[in-house]
Amino acid sequence: MGxxxxxxxxxxxxxxxxxxxxxxxxxGGQGAYVWGAFVVCAVALxxxxxxxxxxxxxxVDYLRRGAGQG
Amino acid sequence: MPMSIADRLxxxxxxxxxxxxxxxxxxxxVSAVLAGAAGLYVAFFVAPTDAQQGEVCRxxxxxxPAAWMSMFIxxxxxxxxxxxxxxxxRLAFMMAHALAPTGAMFTFLALWTGAIWGKPTWGAWWxxxxxxxxxLILLFLYLGYMALNAAIDDPRRADRACALLxxxxxxxxxxxxxSVPNIAGRMPLQGVLIMGAAFxxxxxxxxxxRVRCVILERxxxxxxxxxxxxxxxxxxxx
Numbered sequence: 001m002g003x004x005x006x007x008x009x010x011x012x013x014x015x016x017x018x019x020x021x022x023x024x025x026x027x028g029g030q031g032a033y034v035w036g037a038f039v040v041c042a043v044a045l046x047x048x049x050x051x052x053x054x055x056x057x058x059x060v061d062y063l064r065r066g067a068g069q070g
Numbered sequence: 071m072p073m074s075i076a077d078r079l080x081x082x083x084x085x086x087x088x089x090x091x092x093x094x095x096x097x098x099x100v101s102a103v104l105a106g107a108a109g110l111y112v113a114f115f116v117a118p119t120d121a122q123q124g125e126v127c128r129x130x131x132x133x134x135p136a137a138w139m140s141m142f143i144x145x146x147x148x149x150x151x152x153x154x155x156x157x158x159x160r161l162a163f164m165m166a167h168a169l170a171p172t173g174a175m176f177t178f179l180a181l182w183t184g185a186i187w188g189k190p191t192w193g194a195w196w197x198x199x200x201x202x203x204x205x206l207i208l209l210f211l212y213l214g215y216m217a218l219n220a221a222i223d224d225p226r227r228a229d230r231a232c233a234l235l236x237x238x239x240x241x242x243x244x245x246x247x248x249s250v251p252n253i254a255g256r257m258p259l260q261g262v263l264i265m266g267a268a269f270x271x272x273x274x275x276x277x278x279x280r281v282r283c284v285i286l287e288r289x290x291x292x293x294x295x296x297x298x299x300x301x302x303x304x305x306x307x308x
Contacts, residue, residue: 017119024114025123033190037129037183041136044175045272052279059286063299067290 083161084285085294091278098278102271110297116256129187130257135266137180140208140275141246147215148240151233161213161281164288166236167219168281172273174212181205188223201249204242211239225288 018024027034113131120127147169151214154162184202185195215232222228289295 017125018115027128028119030124030126030190033130033186037132037186040182041132041179044166046181048172048175048276049279052276052283056279056283056286059283059290060299063286063290063296066296066300066302 076295083159084164085292087161088282088285090296091282095275095278095282098271098275100214101266102275105264105268105271109185109261112264114280117261123191126190129183131261131265133183133187134257134262135269136176136183137205137250137295138266139269140177140180140205141243142270143169143176143273143277144208144236144239144243147173148236151236154229155233156287158237160229160288161220161285163233164281164284165277166233167229168277169218169273170212170215171280172276174209174216176269177205177209177212181209199249200245202203204245204249208239208246209241211235213243246291279290 025031025035113128117128117131119125130281137246147166150162150166150169153159154166181202184205188197189195215235218235219232222231286295288297
């Protein structure tokens with residue numbers, strides 16, 4: 001049993017819904033819906049800053065070359 | 071002669087704002103991550119299972135804040151568009167441009183999480199009612215705004231065209247607002263507000279980071295922009 005599962009079980013005593021990792025992942029049989037929503041949100045929220053960093057690198061590289069001043 | 075306040079807004083703002091925004095972004099990003107972690111903790115370890123819906127009710131913690139952001143960001147974008155059109159300030163148009171992609175992303179997330187919630191709860195991914203249709207129109211407004219901005223080469227013309235589109239699109243907002251049932255009493259408001267705060271911080275951080283990019287792109291021929299990154303262009307003792 002991993003450390004995470006121990007933590008989860010420790011918390012389960014305090015009125016939490018999950019007794020184990022597998023229960024947590026299964027989400028009462030609705031895991032596909034729950035994780036389908038949360039994971040896509042996480043991916044989108046990570047992708048946007050990443051794309052923006054690429055955009056910034058583009059313009060910063062251009063300016064670093066001194067290209068803006070001809 | 072000293073510059074008037076209006077002149078300052080018109081000419082000096084982008085450069086000064088570039089620096090100010092750069093100082094704010096790290097704080098906002100850290101706040102967003104902390105609030106997001108707290109929101110997730112509440113969503114998965116504090117909120118109880120819903121008696122009727124089951125675990126799928128936890129989607130409320132991302133769906134409702136995403137739907138809020140999709141509308142708030144549009145209001146702020148339209149506000150900057152109006153400021154840009156009426157005062158002719160470049161920075162206002164740039165702010166509007168910087169907000170559109172983040173707004174589009176939250177609108178997509180609101181639709182996506184809504185569909186995933188709707189299927190197990192009401193038996194359908196999608197229905198053509200006023201609420202969903204107006205949220206879909208909102209997504210098209212954001213995408214249309216971005217496409218219009220990309221399609222017009224002259225930035226001054228693109229600014230004005232986009233601003234007009236953004237203002238026309240505000241007609242869609244009451245449609246969404248009044249078609250969404252008031253569920254404030256039926257959801258775990260505190261947790262939703264924590265996640266809402268995280269999304270707010272995230273949005274402001276992203277919009278400010280993006281407006282810095284837009285400023286550099288627009289001002290790439292200016293001396294100050296070059297001097298930010300190119301040592302041989304550093305301004306000498308003037």
